[in-house]
Structures are given as structure tokens and as C-alpha cells.
Amino acid sequence: MKKQTIIAVLAATVAFAGQAYAADMVFTSWGGTTQDAQKQHWADTFSAEGGVNVTQDGPTDYGKLKAMVESKNVAWDVVDVEGDYAVQAGNAGLLEKLDFSIIDKTKLDPRFVTDYSVGSFYYSFVIGCNKDAVDACPQSWADLFDLAKFPGKRTFYKWSAPGVIEAALLADGVPADKLYPLDLDRAFKKLDTIKSEIVWWDSGAQSQQLLASAEAPFGSFWNGRLTALAQTGVTVETSWTNNITAADALVVPKGTKNKEAAMKFIANATSDKAQAEFATMTGYAPINTDSPKLMDEDLRKTLPDQQAETQVNADMSYWAAHRDEIGTRWYAWQAK
Amino acid sequence: MVLSATTDGGERKIRRNGSFGYVVPALLLIAFFFIIPVLMLLMRSVLEPTPGLQNYQELLGSTTYLRVFLNTFTVAGLVTVVAVVIGFPVAWLLAIMPDKWSRLVMAIIVLSMWTNLLARTYAWMVLLQRTGVVNKMLMSLGIIDKPLALVNNLVGVTIGMTYIMLPFVILPLIGILKAIDPAILRAAALCGANKRQCFTRVLLPLSLPGIASGALMVFVMSLGYYVTPALLGGTSNMMLAELVAQFVQSLVNWGMGGAAALVLLLVTMVLYAIQLKFLNPNRAR
Numbered sequence A: 001m002k003k004q005t006i007i008a009v010l011a012a013t014v015a016f017a018g019q020a021y022a023a024d025m026v027f028t029s030w031g032g033t034t035q036d037a038q039k040q041h042w043a044d045t046f047s048a049e050g051g052v053n054v055t056q057d058g059p060t061d062y063g064k065l066k067a068m069v070e071s072k073n074v075a076w077d078v079v080d081v082e083g084d085y086a087v088q089a090g091n092a093g094l095l096e097k098l099d100f101s102i103i104d105k106t107k108l109d110p111r112f113v114t115d116y117s118v119g120s121f122y123y124s125f126v127i128g129c130n131k132d133a134v135d136a137c138p139q140s141w142a143d144l145f146d147l148a149k150f151p152g153k154r155t156f157y158k159w160s161a162p163g164v165i166e167a168a169l170l171a172d173g174v175p176a177d178k179l180y181p182l183d184l185d186r187a188f189k190k191l192d193t194i195k196s197e198i199v200w201w202d203s204g205a206q207s208q209q210l211l212a213s214a215e216a217p218f219g220s221f222w223n224g225r226l227t228a229l230a231q232t233g234v235t236v237e238t239s240w241t242n243n244i245t246a247a248d249a250l251v252v253p254k255g256t257k258n259k260e261a262a263m264k265f266i267a268n269a270t271s272d273k274a275q276a277e278f279a280t281m282t283g284y285a286p287i288n289t290d291s292p293k294l295m296d297e298d299l300r301k302t303l304p305d306q307q308a309e310t311q312v313n314a315d316m317s318y319w320a321a322h323r324d325e326i327g328t329r330w331y332a333w334q335a336k
Numbered sequence B: 001m002v003l004s005a006t007t008d009g010g011e012r013k014i015r016r017n018g019s020f021g022y023v024v025p026a027l028l029l030i031a032f033f034f035i036i037p038v039l040m041l042l043m044r045s046v047l048e049p050t051p052g053l054q055n056y057q058e059l060l061g062s063t064t065y066l067r068v069f070l071n072t073f074t075v076a077g078l079v080t081v082v083a084v085v086i087g088f089p090v091a092w093l094l095a096i097m098p099d100k101w102s103r104l105v106m107a108i109i110v111l112s113m114w115t116n117l118l119a120r121t122y123a124w125m126v127l128l129q130r131t132g133v134v135n136k137m138l139m140s141l142g143i144i145d146k147p148l149a150l151v152n153n154l155v156g157v158t159i160g161m162t163y164i165m166l167p168f169v170i171l172p173l174i175g176i177l178k179a180i181d182p183a184i185l186r187a188a189a190l191c192g193a194n195k196r197q198c199f200t201r202v203l204l205p206l207s208l209p210g211i212a213s214g215a216l217m218v219f220v221m222s223l224g225y226y227v228t229p230a231l232l233g234g235t236s237n238m239m240l241a242e243l244v245a246q247f248v249q250s251l252v253n254w255g256m257g258g259a260a261a262l263v264l265l266l267v268t269m270v271l272y273a274i275q276l277k278f279l280n281p282n283r284a285r
Helices: A002-023 A032-050 A062-070 A083-091 A164-171 A184-192 A204-212 A223-231 A259-269 A272-282 A316-335 B008-016 B019-047 B054-061 B063-096 B099-114 B117-128 B133-140 B154-179 B182-190 B195-223 B227-232 B240-250 B254-278
Strands: A024-028 A053-057 A078-082 A118-130 A154-157 A198-201 A218-222 A236-251
Touching: A024 A032, A024 A259, A032 A053, A032 A204, A032 A259, A032 A272, A062 A078, A062 A083, A062 B240, A062 B254, A078 A083, A078 A259, A083 A236, A083 A316, A118 A164, A118 A204, A118 A223, A118 A272, A154 A164, A154 A204, A164 A184, A164 A236, A184 A316, A198 A204, A204 A218, A204 A223, A218 A223, A223 A236, A223 A272, A259 A272, A316 B063, A316 B240, B019 B054, B019 B254, B054 B063, B054 B254, B063 B099, B063 B154, B063 B195, B063 B240, B063 B254, B099 B154, B117 B133, B117 B154, B117 B227, B154 B195, B154 B227, B182 B195, B195 B254, B227 B240, B240 B254
Parallel strands: A024 A053, A024 A078, A154 A198, A154 A218
Antiparallel strands: A078 A236, A118 A218, A118 A236
């Protein structure tokens, strides 16, 4: 008897949980101030209009995403991923094709649109410097890689992703239009020269902590994190010289139970208004080409899309094709 | 284990009553949610990307990955030694203190274990960084004139992990130390042993089983630690758990991730077997 009761309760719980999921959809991103903005301007507005409840989850984890798809138990409906991963995962069959009858791609920056993904927002790796802590700030990647001119600790993104390798090659004198295919030997050799002085940041929050405390008074940062840090009263100097752009992407894992809701969510998130409001709050650039005109003029000047002069676009399809190879080498080099 | 030694009579009684059934839910839980998933991950290590042992070959044949193994053992060993050296006097003090005081100190020690691990690790980061409290204090006292590198390196990992592991040395040691009759130490002193001899020839040998079980527990736990080394260490002190995380999360190479995890599991199990065989406190008594 008792056993049956327990089973009945368990079954009811499972059924209830399943139902709760069916009525909702889940959006997964990287947490922190970025996901707060995504929730406020993408998810909450979407729920208010369409009545679909959006549950937030995170952080994004490619291992988890793969596990969900393979076990056919997909709990995430829309996921914010890095652009190069989106291309690779699409090719690997982990993603649903996007429904462009629901998502209007004519207004979206074509650099960030594939069959399986659209841009989420785009950002630049820029050179940030805590002006209160040092007399002079590095102005170029070459400066940031110059220990004689700028001694002391500097901070870079820890994970294997577009950004640091490009910066090393630019610092070593490779012209911006000759970066790809990446000369990894040359990049690692250049990185070796400053390795002992690198402190790695593995999350946006940590990068802000390192810069604000002057543990590393300069380094390479996501531009939006510097904007946010400057708002807290830290004197941040940003150099946009050869800023390296990369984009996050919105994708739908294969086998989602809420495919239609997911497509509608993406349509809303990439709309001109949602993109403009998100960009206003985070300092990242909108990927909807109609968004800039909805934004405050002064604020627009701080966005990466206004820094096109010396801008370098990280080549997402190159990275997608070589992601594993570069990653394996990157982590092995770090551990040395 | 030290604290929950059952007598043979008790064990027999449990068996006679057939109460073994009560452990079935726990066993099922472990089987379904731990053993089967682990086995599935391990299967991948020999099946992905193609069947064979190439993942293990790559893992054990590369100097980089061997370095990570070496780092893992170095950090775990250092943490164990420091934790024992610091923990022993604390445990001894707790064992000889009046009960009401020792209860208070114990509460403080246990309280630290209840605080969120991530919060504690971030706190260390703030304390130890170049512009942190520790460096500022030492500099204003004139002890150093340049900030010491206390974080993002081996020093940071060792400090942070020792602090987390201390209770695991102290708690088993107290039981053993309390069981030592103070009269034995008095007897040693009366027989002419000086303080040093009392310690090295009487107290230390008697407390060895407690030290050994605490040390092994700390060593084994340290081998698989992730958060603290990832936040307080540099990449050149990378430990195995972080390597597994890179394979599983960033490179999505589950074959290699599974292989690294299995190696870690094997090492841990061998150490555990050694503990069972040689350091069983019941047998030592």
C-alpha cells in the first residue's frame, strides 16, 4: 500500500513538472548584467505580449546542450551561445533550423545570420585601463603586449574563443586583413612573451573585479563590461584601436518541445525595439539595423558599431571549422 | 568511520532482522543517478570518436596532460601537509579544552563549512590580491615594499584549499586525541621524557591513525577539487577537474573528458583501497 502511495505521489509530481514545462519556455544565457537585460527587454516584453511564460536558466553550457539533444530531453528552448559555436553546433546537427517566416531576417545584420542562428548582440574586445591606477594607458594591442613600456599584470579572456589570438597577431604586426587563416605558431610565440604577466578572467564579472581593484590595471575586455564598470565610478579608459568584434547568437536546440514559442521569442528578441533597449542598457551593439535610430545619440557613440574605422571582424566560420583544434592547443599552452 | 564503529554484535542483529531492506532506496539512488551515468561517460572514453584507447593514449602520452596530473598531486599533497600541520594543534587544543569551550570552537569551525563555497573563495580572492587586505597590511607595516603574489598561483590555491579542508583534518583527529589517556603523557614526563620526546614518541604515534585518515580524506577530496583552484590558481597550476571541465564544457570532447575523469576516479579508488586496508581504525585498536 505504502509503496503504491509513494509511486502515485512521484508520478503526480513528474506529471506536474512536465506540465509546468509545457506551458513555459526556457531561455538560457550567461548570467550577470547581460542576462538581466535580456530578461527585462526580451523575455518580459515577450511574456507580456504573447502570454508565454519565459523561465530564465544559465549559465550556457555546451556540454549540457549536447547532452540534452542526445538524450532527447531538451529543457532549453532558446540559448545564447558564442557565434563560432553556433556555426559548429549547427553543422553538427545539434540545432533546429530557424523559421524565417516568423523571424524577419531582412532587418538583421547579415554577418550574424545562418540557417541555425541569428545574432543575439555583438560586442568588441577592446583595451580597457584603470586610469586611477596607472600613469599611462596602453593604446594598441602592441602596447598591451609590450612589457617594457607597460610593466605589470594584464588580463585576458581565459576560454578558447575569438579574440586573444587575433590580438596577439595584431600586436606582432600582422595586418588586420591578413589575420586569417590564423598563424597559431606566431600567435603563441607572441603570447609567450607576456604569459608570466597574464591574469585570466573567466567571467565578465571577474574581468570587472580585476580592473576595478587594479589587480590587473589593463587588459582585453568585452566593451559592455567596461561601460557598466564606468557607470559605477571607476575611471575607465577604453581604446578602440583594432577592436575585435565577435557576436553571440541565439539558437534553438534540436528536439525542443516549444519550437514555435522559441521562434517567436527570437523574433521578439531581435526586433528593433528589443535590440535597441538591450543595447542601451548593456553597451553592446544591436544586430537589428533599424535599432540605432531608436537610440539616444550620445549613447550610440559608445557602441562598437560606431568604431568601424580600425575594427577587425573575427571570422566566425574560420573559428567554427577550427574550434576544436585551436581549443586543444590553447588549453595545452595555458597549462604549460 | 572513526566515530561510528559498530560492534560485531550490533551488525549481527541487523542482519538477523533483515533490515538490509532499508538501504535499498539509497543504493538505487546511487545506482541510477551516479553509477550508471558514470559508466556511460566512461564508455564514451573508449567509444568516441572511434572505438579504441586513443583517448587514453593522448592523455597519458602528452607532456601537457602529465603536467596537469603532476599539478593535481602537488596541490593535493601540499594542501594535505599544511592542513595537518595547522590542524593538529587545533585538534589537540579542542581535545583537552573544557567541554563548554571546545563546543564553541567546534561550532565556529563547523560554521565555516556551512558558508557557501563560492562566497568563501571570492573572499579569499579579495583578501589575497595585490591590492588586497593582506598585502596592504603588510606594506603599511613596512614588512614588504612590493605586493606579494598571493593569488592566481600555487600559493593562492594552497591557502584557499587548506582553509576549506581544515575541518576534515580536525574533526577525525579530535576523536582519536580524546581517546588518548592524559595519564600516559604524565607517565612519559615522569619517566624523564622532555616535551619534545613526549610529543614525538608518545602523542604522535598514538594519534597516527587519526592523522592518516584525516590526511587521506583531504588528499582524496583535493584531487577532484574544481572551484577553488579555478578561481585562485593560475592556468599553469591547472588541476584535473578543470581539465575535465574544459573537455566537457568548452571543447565538447566527451571522449577525452571521460578518459580524464576515469583516471581521476581510478587514482581515488586506489587511495581509498589503501585506506581501507592499512588505516582501518577498528583494526588498529
